[in-house]
Amino acid sequence: MLVFLLASLTSAVACYIAALRTGMAARRWALAALCFGPLVLPFFHSHKRLTLKRAYASKVRFKC
Helix, strand or coil: CHHHHHHHHHHHHHHHHHHHHHCCCHHHHHHHHHHHHHHHHHHHHHHHHHHHHHHHHHHHHHHC
């Protein structure tokens, strides 16, 4: 039980920092990681990748 709590807390801090760096909703991802622990990380990484792709696509579209 203690291992799960520590893993949840660690993943919440990591998700919060990574979400702040990429401009995503940091508190929402930290709360999700705190509730579900490391199970959120694959969803976080896929959402981060889609967010960055969407930002890059809009930047390229307006550049022309």
